[in-house]
Amino acid sequence: MFKLIFWGVRGSVPSPGKETSYFGGNTTCITIENEKTLIIVDAGTGIRNVGKYVEEKGFKKIRILFTHYHWDHLQGLPFFGPIFNPKYQIDIYGKRNVSNVLSLQMKQPFFPADYxxxxxxxxxxxxxPQFCIDDILVETIENNHPSGCVGMRFTCNDKKIVFMTDNELSATAPATDRKSFIKFVKGSVIFIHDSQYTDVELKTKRGWGHSTFDEVIALAEDAGINHAIFTHHDPMRSDLILKEIIAEKSAKHTKLRLSAARENLEIKI
Ligand SMILES: [Zn+2]
Ligand SMILES: [Zn+2]
Incomplete structure (x- = not known):
């Protein structure tokens, strides 16, 4: 069993409300697990509900991996119940000095408990660049994103999940070129990528570190992927519009399965 659950799929800022309730308004958080290991990627507001899940499933050891430290990827951590419970061992992975970075948001006067x-x-x-968490291999790639972001590939029993949030595929001065992204993505059973913008929206958002639906589709096609999942939905994107975009793109790209990440969506491979 190799399983992924989406807990938060929104980019930039939480966006609750009836127009976003289908895909969900929580910011980025996913879990990847097998029988004995639970990995949480990012701690956007979606991580709050992972606290209950961890308790129900009886995991005692938790790993949290940070792609980067923009607010929408860490603002849920102070509300993740297990950090306040002495029975949990939590290994937190990140670039820079992860301990110092995380303690910044949990300091007076921003938060009552000290990290x-x-x-x-x-x-x-x-x-x-490469490390193991129990029998799950984690490999990383540098995304094109202001102040950096890490794309991640998880392999278990030869099955690969690629999660690339916050990545500008058409960046003018890229940290990583397209060829390297294609190589990284190739062979993944589940391929999830940031598609915050439409091509029209990108024109005024160049350099913000995000991609368009069409750029993600082109990458998936070049890498021979069967199923691409869009994520990091723009906070202004309503359920209705997102569903329309998926339907329109799916009609044009019939060989590729396209879907949008949605809160509580579970995928087993
Ligand atoms: Zn983000
Ligand atoms: Zn970001």
Whole structure:
């Protein structure tokens, strides 16, 4: 069993409301798990509900991987119940000094509890180009994003999940070129990529670090992917419009299965 669940699929800022309730308004958080291991990627507001899930499933050891530290990827951490519970061991992986970065948002006067004195057992680890978490292999690639972001590939029993949030595929001064992204994405059973903008919207958002639906489709086609999943939905994108975009793109690209990430969507491979 190799399973992925989406807990938060929104980019930039939480966007609750009746126009976004189908896909969900929580910011970025996914979990990847097999029988014995739970990995959380990013701690947007979606992570709050992972707290209950961890308790129900009985996981005692939790790993949280940060793609980067923009608000929409860490603002849920202070509301993730297990950090306040001494029975949990939490390994947190990130670039830079992850401990210092995370403690910034949990300091007076921003938050009443101090990150450095949390009751859970927290260890901090550096994100490397390649490392293992139990029997899940994690490989990373540098995305094109202001102040950096890490794309991740998870392999278990030869099955690959690629999660690339916050990545500008057509960046003018890219950290990583397209060829390298194609190589990284190739062979993934589940391919999830940031598609915050339409081609029209991108014209005024160049350099913001995000991609369009069409750019993600082109990458998926070049990498021979069967199923591409859009994520990091723009906070202004209503359910109705997003459904229309998916239908329109699907009609044009019949060989590729396209869908949009949605809160509580579970995929087993
Ligand atoms: Zn983001
Ligand atoms: Zn970002």
């Amino acid at each position: 450095k004195n949390l009751p859970s057992k927290i260890n901090h680890r550096k994100i490397m």
